[in-house]
Amino acid sequence: MASPIRLADVVEDALIRVWTEAHREFGPNEREWTSAQIREYELRLDAARIDAGWVAA
Numbered sequence: 819m820a821s822p823i824r825l826a827d828v829v830e831d832a833l834i835r836v837w838t839e840a841h842r843e844f845g846p847n848e849r850e851w852t853s854a855q856i857r858e859y860e861l862r863l864d865a866a867r868i869d870a871g872w873v874a875a
Contacts, residue, residue, distance in 0.1 A: 825870070828870045829866075829867055829870040831870075832866035832867070832869060832870040833863060833866055833867070835866070836859070836862045836863055836866045839862075840855075840858075840859045840862060844859070
């Protein structure tokens, strides 16, 4: 029997994906990112949280 999908797991997976993609795109050292890159990263994190919530709902 499959265990139920938990919202926390869905959100965590989405955030990990965003983190991985951003570090591939902008570089591994967050201290070297520009303010525009940081803002883009934050927007992507917000979008991932919202998308994950819609999927789980």
